[in-house]
Amino acid sequence: MPLQEYGQTLPLLLATVLLVAGIGLPRLRSRQPLWLRATGRIVIFVLLTMLVQRILGSPLRPRFGVINPAERLWEQLIEMGWWMLGARGAVALVRLFVVLENKPQETQIVSDLLAGAIYVATLLAIVNFAFAVPIGGLLATSGVIAIVLGLALQNTLSDVFSGIAVGLERPYRAGDLIWVEGAIEGHVVHVTWRATHIQTGHNNIAIIPNSVIAKARIVNRSLPSTVRGDAIEVTLDARARPEHCVDTLTAATLACRLPLPTTTIQCTKLQGDGNVYAINFTVPSSGVLGAARTELYTQVHRHLRHAGIALAVSGVAVLPPITPPTPRDLLAQSDLFSVIDPVQRDLLAAHFTDIAVQAGETLIRKGETPQALFVIASGTAEITADGPEGPHVVYRMSPGEVLGAIALITGSDFGVTATALTPLRAFRLDIAAITAAIKTSPDLEGALEALAERDQSALRHDAAVNADLTIERPEMFLTRLRSFLRVLRD
Known part of the structure; x- marks a missing residue:
């Protein structure tokens, strides 16, 4: 039988096969890399576009058949499938460029919102182009509904959009040790649309809304490296010579068994009831910070006592002398x-x-x-x-x-x-x-x-x-x- 005798049936069948392939095959190849799946969808979409132009003319100005109602419905379904397949290809490209595989979960929020926007726009296009229903009234009604929902979900939407900002800026990621204004410190466990989950040092989970964390001061202890810096202050007898105090504190830091790669000692304040000295030090990771501080305080106390240097007392200018051990x-x-x-x-x-x-x-x-x-x-x-x-x-x-x-x-x-x-x-x-x-x-x-x-x-x-x-x-x-x-x- 000559090909011309099939009329529109053969192109419609081929278009249906491509739609099934475009929708079904990516699911079968879900273990394949994202870029490969996106490429396959785009190739199928291009072939489908060529068939749709053969069947309907331009997909943006489709000409449906008016003689056979069944054939017209088939053509409308092909038009709808073309829009859906195009939307899926666009979403695949968004996920490819916005969130690559094996990236932190925070960026998933951004790609999900963009995908949602694409599907909403596709739905409106299907209603307008495939079924010739004016969407002006629908848009006006949806705008009113959106305003009502926005007012009702103001706090939730604030958390969502703050989560988007966090996902774009990436100030932290899962596994990072962060400090959040409000004395919350711990490792980031999970970042959702609404909140960030932090495991604290007491083995609790602190759930902080994204709108709060977006406005708070954050210190990422894991960047640019795990090396942690800290400082302690001691106030010593004002009568003790500063150079003698600095030498004694230096000996105390060197006596620590835990490694303190970088240590500096500065006299930061001179006052009548005691001079203030700051000991700045670093440790390889936050896990040993508590032990390092304890040992440093212990060594400082020991060396000051053996050097005959007294700790200052607020408001007391003259302290009783300390005799070094004999x-x-x-x-x-x-x-x-x-x-x-x-x-x-x-x-x-x-x-x-x-x-x-x-x-x-x-x-x-x-x-x-x-x-x-x-x-x-x-x-x-x-x-x-x-x-x-x-x-x-x-x-x-x-x-x-x-x-x-x-x-x-x-x-x-x-x-x-x-x-x-x-x-x-x-x-x-x-x-x-x-x-x-x-x-x-x-x-x-x-x-x-x-x-x-x-x-x-x-x-x-x-x-x-x-x-x-x-x-x-x-x-x-x-x-x-x-x-x-x-x-x-x-």
Whole structure:
């Protein structure tokens, strides 16, 4: 049968097949990339446009058949399908350029609104072009309805459009740690049309309307990196020299075990009842910020006390002086020597000598034979040990800690090197002084033996600077201690 005898039937059938393909195939290929699905829709839409022009002339000025009502309805359905397929192609392009796959969910709000606007415009076009119904009255009626709905849903619409602004600007995304004005801080969990969901540090979910968050001040802790900066302020005795205060605070920051990559100390205010000092520091992530602040406050308190610097009291210009701990006080507070009888401990403390060490100088060196032990009075010392990749830091000593006692008592060579990070003051007790103290009071020998019965954690605290020494067996340590005391007697 010649093709001409089919009339409009064959083009209508082909157009119907293309409509089915345009609507159904993208669903079957939903796992394909978005750009591939969009390209397929556009190709089908172009082919359908060519057939619609063959059947109806211009899709914008369609000429429907008037003889056969069934054929006219078919043509109207093809016209309606052409508009719908065009709308789907436009939505695919919008999603392709506005929100690519694997992008944050916030941008989905923008693409959904644009898609909704496209479908509404398409519906009006279908009513006007496919069914020849004037839309002027419909638009006027819908405008009145829109005004009524807008007034009724004012707050909800404000949240929606604020969500659009957030989606366009992208000040944060799911997973970011943000601070929102109003003391709300946490990780962004979800962003919806109406609100942003934030998981706080107390493991609660704070739901903030988008209209509120769009007007609030926001700090994104995750951008440009996870490194977090913070600052603490301390107010110190106005009579203390600022340079001495800055040196002491510097030693406190260097003594922290948690890494503080960047630290600056500034005197920000001078006043009669105390001078204000700001310690600015950074930490690798917000997760360790609380621990870093706690350790920093602890070290600041410790170093100020050993330096004889008092914390200021508001409204009090003259504070009672603080006396730095003496060797007797340091031994009494020491985890290692506190077990010794106070009388014998004071006798031992009387033989300490006061020394000053400049920054960069060494107190002990790896491989050397111990000749003395040290008690840190002020400043910070860094303990380094050799490893497969070279020297590495194993510990940082603060005022009040004992250095080298275990190695001296057991006669083991130093396994590490101790270097002054800051100008450092220490009390030194050498072998000759211990011998003189034992000769003065033989009971001191028995007091020193009590060290071997100490809790292993107290011994290991000093052994951390003697990496080659094992003190897991107390009886072995006691034997070495007695050998040391025997050598002193002889």
